[in-house]
Each structure stands twice: as structure tokens, then as C-alpha cells.
């Protein structure tokens with residue numbers, strides 16, 4: 001399956017909302033009245049894109065097509081264009097899904113350090129493996145640091161992935177200071193001439209002050225070892241929690257200076273519209289999306305592809 005088909009199939013549940021609830025509203029030849037606009041709004045809200053985006057879209061439809069005869073293709077075209085504008089912001093350009101390093105801030109010299117954080121079970125370790133696979137697959141030398149020393153299974157999990165990918169890994173005994181693993185990871189990345197060091201961390205809640213301080217410390221130690229590092233601090237959010245997940249972001253951002261989001265589990269949810277809510281509510285861009293449980297199921301986030309996949313054959 002190609003990347004775009006893979007994305008389309010991952011968005012199936014979200015597309016189903018649009019297909020059944022929304023598409024049926026827009027039968028050709030009928031009048032686009034207030035009742036239809038309201039239903040349309042409700043359908044968009046179901047995808048968790050947020051009130052602001054759904055209101056914006058429906059306002060535009062009201063202005064351009066309200067009280068007039070429905071021509072579905074024209075309506076979808078306007079919806080697509082508007083959502084792309086929201087997602088792309090003022091710069092108007094997004095990332096190319098064919099270039100796995102496109103979204104990353106790259107170190108001027110030496111290894112690019114990527115710190116990964118988030119709450120338990122959102123998909124941090126899996127996403128690190130997937131990202132390592134993408135980077136390794138494009139010819140980069142990748143080193144992983146198993147910074148979740150809290151659970152022995154987490155180290156085993158990452159070690160197993162590193163073997164499958166064929167990349168280096170740094171581990172320490174259970175309960176070691178995660179900051180020392182991060183430090184060692186940076187050290188080894190420099191010593192072995194790695195292009196990327198990706199640092200895993202234990203899951204934590206944004207309300208656990210001691211663990212958030214620990215994350216801050218990890219960040220500080222990395223910055224001390226390599227100037228300008230971490231070049232990327234990626235927060236992993238689980239799409240199945242929809243907009244509820246957004247409350248995590250500001251605390252993590254404070255502690256880890258987040259520069260991007262990996263949004264996982266888009267394949268398991270009808271709340272795929274949350275990508276749009278994230279864009280509108282947070283200052284941090286979605287850089288990668290998880291579209292399944294396999295090693296190849298991580299994609300560079302492309303706004304164009306995302307919207308096209310969402311509204312393709314609705």
C-alpha cells in the first residue's frame with residue numbers, strides 16, 4: 001500500500017463520520033438551508049476538529065452557498081481549501097511526506113538530538129522505533145537512548161526494536177537516573193558519529209510535579225552536553241483522546257520545551273479532526289502521525305495529504 005492509501009485507510013473511522021452523517025446532507029439539487037448547515041456543523045464537531053474550525057467552515061458555507069442549490073463538489077472544495085488554510089497557517093507550505101527529516105530542526109554540526117516525552121501508553125516508544133526506522137531508512141545513522149528506566153520492559157522493548165531496525169542503542173540498568181541515560185546517549189552519539197540520537201522517557205502525567213521536574217532535568221543535562229540540544233523535543237499525543245489530550249501540552253512544553261507533536265493512533269479513532277484543533281489551539285505543530293502498530297506506520301504530517309485523504313470520496 002502506498003503512503004497516501006495507508007493514510008486514507010488510517011482515517012477510515014473519521015471519514016465514516018463525514019461519509020454517512022455529512023455527505024447525505026448534501027444531496028445535489030436540494031437547498032442548503034440552516035438545518036443542513038447545523039447538521040453539517042455537528043458532523044464536523046464529531047471529528048473533534050474543535051468549535052473554532054467547525055464554525056469557520058460553516059460560516060463560509062453559509063456565506064457562499066446558504067439558501068442556494070447544493071452542488072456537493074463545490075461545497076467539498078471550499079471545505080478542503082479552508083481546512084488546508086487553517087492547517088498550513090500563514091506560511092502556506094507544509095511538509096512533504098516523502099522527506100522524513102523535513103519537519104526536524106537539524107543540528108548545524110554533530111548529532112541532532114530528539115527528546116521524546118508524553119503520558120503513559122500514548123505510543124512514545126513505538127513512535128521512536130518508527131521514527132528511527134524512517135531516518136535509518138533514509139540513510140542516517142541513528143542511536144536510541146532507553147531513557148524509560150522506570151520499567152524494565154520498556155528497555156527490552158526498545159532494544160528489540162533497535163535490533164529489528166539495525167541501529168545503535170544505549171541502555172542502563174533499571175532505575176538508573178534517566179538524565180544519565182540521556183547524557184550517555186548524547187556522548188555515544190558524538191563518539192560514534194551518529195546523525196540522530198533519539199531519547200525515550202518514562203510516561204508521566206503533567207500533574208506529577210516531581211516527574212515533570214525530572215523531565216526538566218533531562219532536558220537540562222542534554223543541553224549541557226551538546227550545545228543547542230535537544231534540537232527537537234517531541235510531545236507524543238494519543239489521537240483517541242481527542243481534544244482532551246491537549247491539556248497535557250502546556251505543562252510538557254514548559255518542562256521539555258516542546259517543538260513538535262507526534263500524534264499517534266489516528267487509525268483507531270473517529271476523532272482525526274483533532275489535528276485541526278491542535279493547530280488552532282496550540283503553538284506547536286504536528287510533525288508526525290502514527291497510523292498503525294507496525295514499524296512503517298509513521299508518516300510525516302502533510303496538511304495537503306491529510307485533508308485530501310479525509311475528504312477523498314466522501
Ligand SMILES: Nc1nc2c(ncn2[C@@H]2O[C@H](COP(=O)(O)OP(=O)(O)O)[C@@H](O)[C@H]2O)c(=O)[nH]1
Nearest residue numbers: 120121122123124125126264265290291292293
Ligand atoms: N493503532 C495504533 N497503535 C499504536 C500507535 N502507536 C502506538 N500504538 C500502540 O500503543 C501502545 C502503547 O505504545 P508504547 O509505545 O509502548 O507507549 P508509551 O508508553 O508511550 O511508550 C502499544 O500497543 C502500541 O502498539 C498507532 O499509531 N496506532
Ligand SMILES: [Mg+2]
Nearest residue numbers: 124125148154
Ligand atoms: Mg514507552
